[in-house]
Amino acid sequence: MADYLPHTEEDVAAMLAFLGLADLDELFAAVPQALRLAGGLELAPGEPEPDVLDHMGALARANRAGDLVCFAGAGAYDHEIPPVVRALAGRSEFVTAYTPYQPEVAQGVLQAVFEYQTMVARLAGLPVANASLYDGASALVEAVNLGTAASGRQAVWVSAGVHPHWRRCLRTFARGSGHEIVEIPLADGVTAWPGDADSAAGDGPGAIVVAYPNYLGCLEDLAAVRRMADARAATMVVAADPVAAGILQSAGSVGADVVVGEGQPFGTALSFGGPYLGLFCCTMAQVRRLPGRLVGETVDVEGRRAYVTTLRAREQDIRREKATSNVCTNQTLMAVTAAVQLGWLGTRGLEEVALRCARGTRYLRDAALGIDGISPVTGNTPVVRELALRTAVPARTVVDRMTSEGFLAGVALSDLVGGDGDRSVDADAAEHGLLVAVTERRTLAEMNGYLVALDKAVRP
């Protein structure tokens, strides 16, 4: 009988007596007899912790992906996470606290989030960052909600260069919000925006969404998007990669109204996709439409600097159906983790990571394109962060073959865009496209081993 309950037999008896009840069942008198669960839950009986650890350990060992050298990215990256970051972010005070409803005893989390907001805002080149959203996709959905609310128009132009899963989420939630999602195709890896002529037709977009770099690693022309947005009084939303931002111009500096991103690269493990971290930044003009929590600085009764969640009137618990968003629990621990990781990296470290990723990508690209059976998906468009290769055999086959060589070769585009194709790549690339990511952790030796295996894997 393994559990964490402190009640002794005597405790239970004494408490029931105090309540004047005969047994525990009487506590549930309000539950209609007919509904009560007879015979208990259909679940195995409890097991002691060591048995459970054995089981979970066996499941973990069954994930052979964990042993592969990772060249997969597509929004989830294998970056260095040093012991010091794990140790600090793992402190139980951060892990087992609730949302800071009593700021006097929550300055630890509040200040860490305030520092996180500052770092993320600097990264995006915007003045405001919130305390986190669920992940990149949910941050984008919220950005579109904000953007359309700000412009008052429901149509949304979304570059097909935005991560396919994020676009899928936009379509899902549009069924509730009523947004009209218009996907703009790519040509050679960059968005082919409609000329003024085309778009004059019909209601202009309330928001325009572009990714920087986009999910194929290509660098879009943000200034052009800004001009388009100005011309149409639309909100400019940029989904920016936060690591590449270490060497790329900030979207804010080019005039983005909202910048969102996936914060996983900042200290969070691959984790089979979650929990991750939704980054969200906006201009001061939009702060009252900000989704989620915001930590602000203030003072206490003695004038000491202190932190508190602020502009609460936007939130669901106060504004209810009029709230800017329904988000309550967010990803605070990942935000704290990001603050620690960015504190560890610092000004030079982040730049160095971004640079090393770009160098690795460059090295692998040059060498891979030398292999016959390999060609680029995005022509000669400059890429950072990701690399889309066209492989002679279906990309999925390449991935499968390379697992036996000890490599997670990348992500087959077919797994991202689905069989029915997508506006980001042509039908052939949708089947033969392999998306590869190289982080600062990949060594030259690993890449050379990868190239040998790739050479074999692409043979018919």
Added chain:
Amino acid sequence: MADYLPHTEEDVAAMLAFLGLADLDELFAAVPQALRLAGGLELAPGEPEPDVLDHMGALARANRAGDLVCFAGAGAYDHEIPPVVRALAGRSEFVTAYTPYQPEVAQGVLQAVFEYQTMVARLAGLPVANASLYDGASALVEAVNLGTAASGRQAVWVSAGVHPHWRRCLRTFARGSGHEIVEIPLADGVTAWPGDADSAAGDGPGAIVVAYPNYLGCLEDLAAVRRMADARAATMVVAADPVAAGILQSAGSVGADVVVGEGQPFGTALSFGGPYLGLFCCTMAQVRRLPGRLVGETVDVEGRRAYVTTLRAREQDIRREKATSNVCTNQTLMAVTAAVQLGWLGTRGLEEVALRCARGTRYLRDAALGIDGISPVTGNTPVVRELALRTAVPARTVVDRMTSEGFLAGVALSDLVGGDGDRSVDADAAEHGLLVAVTERRTLAEMNGYLVALDKAVRP
């Protein structure tokens, strides 16, 4: 250039200027030129943490022992260490603190050690326990120092049932202390103490040392030892196994003056032999001879209960050459760990662990003795905790063979007592004796697998 130094170039320059020095070398002007190290240390240049982790990880993987199912004991046991104990004992406040010289900011460690002392004293059945010593062997050495000092006589009778390594340490340190160590042989696994006649000859022992159970798992007659000690006004020292103590009478209850032991089984991993935990308990009469630190309860200026290291006048920093011991740094973190582990086990848990170890040992013994090529080393003497089997082929061969079956079969007596034999076992057993330990972690399935492998391994 990887390190943990905060000094920027500017800091160094400013500090040198403040000191009126031209360069860092001037700081070492007092070091005779002739002695200065030219060309720096003959060490590889520093490596970044990830490289070092790769290297240490490779070394760890090269220890195949870690993958074997452990049936080895001999004073180091594979007990359950739950995540909760690792988490609490691993808190950085406990890990990175120094000896509690400023009690006002060290109540955490001090109270934890006070609780540890209480638990260990209860276990031993004595009123005083110190704050830890290095390991079982050093605790025994200190016990003999105390015992001879108390009786004023240098001769020490040591049962050959005491762990061979501990006896070896006694002999090593006797060269400094001048103690005359007399080892008393075993017969059928228990000490064959000299009759009054023999011992009348010569100066009687100042201390008598016995193990309970002894290193072969056999239960000695403690009452008889007490009588001997009384007859000779000698100090009775018992080296007791702290886990077996969960079901065995306490040595204190039988009149031991000093009880020592190895505390590793209380939450400390096998750790290739260290850091471990020296347990040390004694009577109130001997408290002024206690080696090492002692935490006591007191009050602060406001009358609040608080803890502090006490009876400091015994210690080396005050008493110097007259100190009861030279120990300064001890094994506090392991003592704190033991307090957490014993807190987790509690009254019932410790008894249950002791009981399960005894059951496993019983099961394995009955089954193993059924295999031909296997006989007992200690006759029919009842055993707990350890089991000494005589194997048809040399025990070392059995151990080697069984590693390929995935088992650490035990410890060959030849590895403990050395080639030149020992007074604890006969010459044959010294070569064919296999010491086996079964903890509460060993399952029936593992034991049955072990028995099959053993059956094969003992064939000529």
Added chain:
Amino acid sequence: MSTSPAGAEASGQAATHAPGGRALSAPLLGRHEEPTIFELSEPGRSSWQLRTTGVPEWRVDELVPEGHRRPEPVPLAEVSERDLVAHFTRLSHRQFSVDLGAYPLGSCTMKYNPKICDTVAALPGLAGVHPAAPAEMCQGWLALLVELEEALCAVTGMAAVTFQPAAGAAGELTGLLLMRAYHDTRDEQRRRVVIPDSAHGTNPASVSLGGYEVTTVPSDSRGCVDMDALRSVLDHDVAGIMLTNPNTLGLFEEDIEEIAEAVHDVGGLLYYDGANLNAILGVVRPGDMGFDIVHLNLHKTFATPHGGGGPGAGPVAVSRRLADFLPGPRPVRLVNGAQGAAAANGSGGGARYGWATPAHSIGRVHSWHGNALVLARALTYIRVHGGDGLRRVAERAVLNANWLRVRLAATYDVPFDRTCMHEVVLAASTLKRRHGVRALDVAKRLLEEGFHAPTVYFPLVVDEALMVEPTETESLQTLEALAEAFERIAAEAATDGGADSAHAAPRTTPVGRLDEARAARVLVPTFDARPVETGHDATGA
């Protein structure tokens, strides 16, 4: 010594050169401010260390085209690893948590978070897996999710589960989109969703995002849904109703069968907000009550830690007829029979688990598969407890709440004083009327008494609400101490100077009450922000 900023300034450090080794912000030593990491920063200092790779060291201008390059590196803090550690360790000492003491925060189920779950979540075989790895390479994860789905179905009495929603609110919106998809396929345009006035704020917010209008039904004198009021708003324009049972007053909706019947009669669906499931584990199942859609808060009922505000996990379980609409792809067992554990023996043989997308899936609601590591923690918790243990959890949670209710009924208002479930809603209305001590004051005084405060001013239907959820992992001794603290506070309020004392609380914490109005009026959302006048006070309640 002074704990005022003067005291802090007394350190004589220029704002941008705070000493990383000074520990005055650690409550162990003082009550000073902790410098921000930016104030601890010193140009040229660093902590980062990256692997030696041997990759050619191209310059940035050889890699990034003109016009895309960042002129200057992103200005972050530059600190030594030692100062990084000291800073965040001190911050952690300025933070209350379950691991420090009782956290009776109503509606949050702040139970003890078993450490074994941290160990599981850190297993490289779980934490190191890329979400896009081929199914054959992550059989363990798929087996884990399928096992968890089966367990959650057993607990809720539903047919299938999606794990994508990252928290309760995300589960709600997902559930509402499922509701919409269901009605759409039946060509029914329904515009309204009914929720009780006691509902949690996320419910109405989610309804709006789901494209529905909120219709609120009042609670009756018993604190439950007013049946007549409900019937009066039910028609074929109602897509469904969102309920949590027990409701946010901690009361079991006794008329649940009638409610279900009434809603189903008009073709509506019942949505179960699972935030309060802890009270009924193994006692009664949402599915048996007639609910069609259920979201669970694994970070409440199943003890996954809250992380200071998140992450959570809000899986949604549905009845058979809604299964085809679930988000995809979903983990599925390919050949039956093989249990997770079996599959875990792994490698040998082809894959036993894979992915599948339901026929009429509403699509993705998460970048990947949901908060996977949180799900692994929940399964661990469920396995340790088993069916029997989960029932004990509910019994003890309800027992604890009722003990507090009866004990405190003499001192505090208990708006609905009958057997409650896992939490009890007290009120400070009398204290406020008689002595001017409000719920907020009671909350702040409780901090001085060594306990986290309960949830205050929620549910909105109760004046001066103090919503207390002790959870099952607190002992009778802790409940007694908590009750005595509540009683001391009430007694003190009646003494003269008592109210002032309550208003002055908390006085033992690193900071006292904050100027929340100023935080909203002069918004400082980052260390770089210059004071910005945002006009009116927007702190809300």
Added chain:
Amino acid sequence: MSTSPAGAEASGQAATHAPGGRALSAPLLGRHEEPTIFELSEPGRSSWQLRTTGVPEWRVDELVPEGHRRPEPVPLAEVSERDLVAHFTRLSHRQFSVDLGAYPLGSCTMKYNPKICDTVAALPGLAGVHPAAPAEMCQGWLALLVELEEALCAVTGMAAVTFQPAAGAAGELTGLLLMRAYHDTRDEQRRRVVIPDSAHGTNPASVSLGGYEVTTVPSDSRGCVDMDALRSVLDHDVAGIMLTNPNTLGLFEEDIEEIAEAVHDVGGLLYYDGANLNAILGVVRPGDMGFDIVHLNLHKTFATPHGGGGPGAGPVAVSRRLADFLPGPRPVRLVNGAQGAAAANGSGGGARYGWATPAHSIGRVHSWHGNALVLARALTYIRVHGGDGLRRVAERAVLNANWLRVRLAATYDVPFDRTCMHEVVLAASTLKRRHGVRALDVAKRLLEEGFHAPTVYFPLVVDEALMVEPTETESLQTLEALAEAFERIAAEAATDGGADSAHAAPRTTPVGRLDEARAARVLVPTFDARPVETGHDATGA
């Protein structure tokens, strides 16, 4: 609110039923006592969970013979896992540590302990290895130890190392036994060992345990060994001399060459107490100074954490002529060439490393091989720094100490005011004479200023000593803040009421100054102890 015991009693809990969930002992919330785990205990409560084994459940009387059985289980605490966690987490908040702030404790080298070392020490492949496993099964460990031995030889200039000594004092005694073995084999009966009056207490204590008599030599006006005094005590009865260089005054013994020559001339050996090695890493090596035996405190110089008082590691390095006496067995490379890393690729081929016992070994000094996991941490630290990094460590450590010396010379007495090494010994003699503020008071006031206190009243040769060792991991900003704190304390002492204020310190800590006399007079070594009169006050200095 009251923080007196009355306040604690106010919780109204019987001593044996303290509430585990009440957090008033966490400095974040209050200043109350933390109940002992025994007071949190409740019969029938438990935390333990053990593996399901399927082993037959024999009763204890079927396993343990009559007369050996324990009548009652050992009475330990019975607490829930939740209360266990709360108890020890709160205790951790009542503890200062390097991770919270600067710890300038002289002679202790409290530098930052890199977290990477915790990760290494937790590797199952290191932590899970049984010490008696066959050498073939622990090649990684053997390779690690051989690599560390080579590194320590490079750092000390010695020929061989034993890892068995668990701490510095154990290393000292081991070294003295080596000294004795050396003289014995040369049939020389020498009875005395010389140590300076500034030596650490473990030195004389070890000398006695080594069977030698202590001969103390005074320090001269420069704070170094008085050469004339030394020469006057040197004769063929002297087995050797124990020195630490830099000495405990933080000064480098400039006459070290003459000292070595003089001692060697009479056939004595030189023992180097390595506690202060941090100052000279990569600058000068004990071997080159003429030392024959060296112990290292890895828990100082090589950053392994102190664990609240231990564990440490005190390996002993010796010159060629003493290598044959080292304790055994020792890890050795069997076939040369193969480096640790290579061997680590492991399995393939026969063992590259094994054990060997020196010809004239003095025998074991540890149950097994020494504090292995501490050794693994030290190697990790050495590898990250490399030869260049270790030299930087010494430079920065000495730079920091001298900066403080010069800065504080104006405010405090500096008995030996010349370039010091890694630490500086200040004195409060003037403060005491003028204002009645003693070194102890300064120490307690520093706690209120956010810093751990320096070592006080050591070395004994300095009146009112304040021994400050900042270490190299503290920044200039931290040194400035520390210096200002020292200065504030001195300035305050001069004001009226200043002395009283100093005597009242610390006032911001969970407890104030303790009644240490009472602790010794009425000895309470365990929770069960009834007050025991031990007669006179025995707290010592």
